[in-house]
Amino acid sequence: MTDATELDRAVSALHAGELVAFPTETVYGLGADARNAAAVQRVFAQKGRPPGHPLIVHLASASQLDAWAAPLPPAARLLAERFWPGPLTLIVPRAAGVLDAVTGGAETVGLRVPAHPLAHALLERFGDGIAAPSANRFGRVSPTTAAHVREEFGAAVPLVLDGGACSVGLESTIVSCLGELLLLRPGAVSVPQLEAVVGPVRRAARGEGPRASGTLTAHYAPRTPLRLLDGDRFEAALRAPDAAVLAQRPASAGFAGRAWIDGGRDPARFGHDLYANLRDLDQRGAAAIIVEAVPADARWEAVRDRLTRAAAACDAEDLA
Ligand code: TXA
Ligand code: MG
Numbered sequence: 624m625t626d627a628t629e630l631d632r633a634v635s636a637l638h639a640g641e642l643v644a645f646p647t648e649t650v651y652g653l654g655a656d657a658r659n660a661a662a663v664q665r666v667f668a669q670k671g672r673p674p675g676h677p678l679i680v681h682l683a684s685a686s687q688l689d690a691w692a693a694p695l696p697p698a699a700r701l702l703a704e705r706f707w708p709g710p711l712t713l714i715v716p717r718a719a720g721v722l723d724a725v726t727g728g729a730e731t732v733g734l735r736v737p738a739h740p741l742a743h744a745l746l747e748r749f750g751d752g753i754a755a756p757s758a759n760r761f762g763r764v765s766p767t768t769a770a771h772v773r774e775e776f777g778a779a780v781p782l783v784l785d786g787g788a789c790s791v792g793l794e795s796t797i798v799s800c801l802g803e804l805l806l807l808r809p810g811a812v813s814v815p816q817l818e819a820v821v822g823p824v825r826r827a828a829r830g831e832g833p834r835a836s837g838t839l840t841a842h843y844a845p846r847t848p849l850r851l852l853d854g855d856r857f858e859a860a861l862r863a864p865d866a867a868v869l870a871q872r873p874a875s876a877g878f879a880g881r882a883w884i885d886g887g888r889d890p891a892r893f894g895h896d897l898y899a900n901l902r903d904l905d906q907r908g909a910a911a912i913i914v915e916a917v918p919a920d921a922r923w924e925a926v927r928d929r930l931t932r933a934a935a936a937c938d939a940e941d942l943a
Pocket of ligand 1: 647649650651652653676677678679712714726729731732733735737755756757758793794795797
C-alpha cells in the first residue's frame with residue numbers, strides 16, 4: 624500500500640513532468656500535470672492514444688472549478704455540489720489557459736473530483752489539476768487494480784500508487800453541460816439521479832456530441848473475440864466447447880469444468896467485477912468470450928454500454 628513517502632515521490636514526479644498511475648473509485652488513471660503540455664503528450668504516447676482525444680482533469684475539490692471552467696454553467700455547479708467527490712465528469716467551457724493538449728483543441732474541458740482517498744490525497748498535495756485517462760492502452764479494458772496497470776505498461780510506468788480494487792469499477796458518467804444537458808457516457812451516477820437534480824438529460828446518439836474515445840462504438844475490448852448474446856443465441860453459443868462464458872448465473876451441471884464466471888444479478892456488483900472478469904476470461908485461451916446479455920433496465924445501463932462496445936470492437940477487428 625501507499626505511504627506518505629510514496630505520495631511525496633508521486634507529487635515530485637508530477638512536478639517533474641513524469642507520469643503517475645493512481646487509483647480512483649471508478650478505474651485507475653494515468654496522470655500528468657495538466658498544466659504541462661510535454662507531460663500531457665507523454666500520456667498520449669504511453670497509451671497509444673490518437674492525438675486530439677481530450678483528457679479529463681481531476682481536481683481535489685470543487686472549489687478549484689473557477690480556475691478550469693469559465694463561464695461555469697449553473698447546471699454544472701448543481702451537479703458538482705450533489706455528486707462530487709464521485710464518479711461524474713462534467714464537460715464545461717474551459718477557462719483561459721487550459722492547454723489545448725488537454726482539451727484536444729476544443730473550447731471545453733472535462734472535470735472530475737474523484738472520491739478515492741488516495742486520489743484525493745495525491746490531488747491535494749499536488750495542488751492543481753491532474754489530467755488522466757484510464758490507465759490502459761488505447762481501446763483496451765480499463766484497469767481496476769494496480770496489477771492491471773502494471774500488466775498494461777510494465778516498466779514504462781514505474782510509479783503506480785496502489786489503492787486496492789476500485790469500488791465502482793466502471794468509468795465515470797460523463798455529462799456535457801453546454802446548453803442542453805447531454806449524457807456522453809453512462810456510469811455509476813445514473814440518468815434518473817442526474818435528472819432529480821437538473822431536470823431532463825438527453826442520451827447522446829451514436830456519433831453525436833464532442834469526440835470522446837470512450838464513446839467510440841468500438842472500445843473497451845479484450846483480445847479474445849467477445850459476443851454479447853441473449854436467449855436462444857446465448858444457449859446455442861454455449862455448445863462450443865472452447866468458449867469462455869460470463870453469465871448472470873452459475874454454470875449448470877452440463878458445463879462443469881468450463882471457463883465460466885457468474886457475474887451475478889446485481890448491476891453494481893456485475894459492473895464492479897466486469898473488467899477484472901474480462902481480463903480473467905481473456906487469459907483462458909478460449910476461441911471466444913460469450914457474454915449473456917444483461918437486462919434492459921436503467922440500473923444496467925453502464926454495464927450494457929461497455930459490453931455493447933466491447934462486442935462492437937471485436938466485430939470491427941473481424942472485419943479488419
Ligand atoms: O472514470 C473515469 O472517468 C476515468 C478515471 C481515471 O477518472 N477516466 C477516464 O478517462 O475514463 P478516459 O480518457 O479513458 O475517458 C474519458 C472520456 C474520453 O472518452 C474523452 O474523450 C472524454 O472523456 N472527454 C474528456 N474531455 C472531454 C471534452 N472536453 N469533451 C468531450 N469529451 C471529453
Ligand atoms: Mg479510457
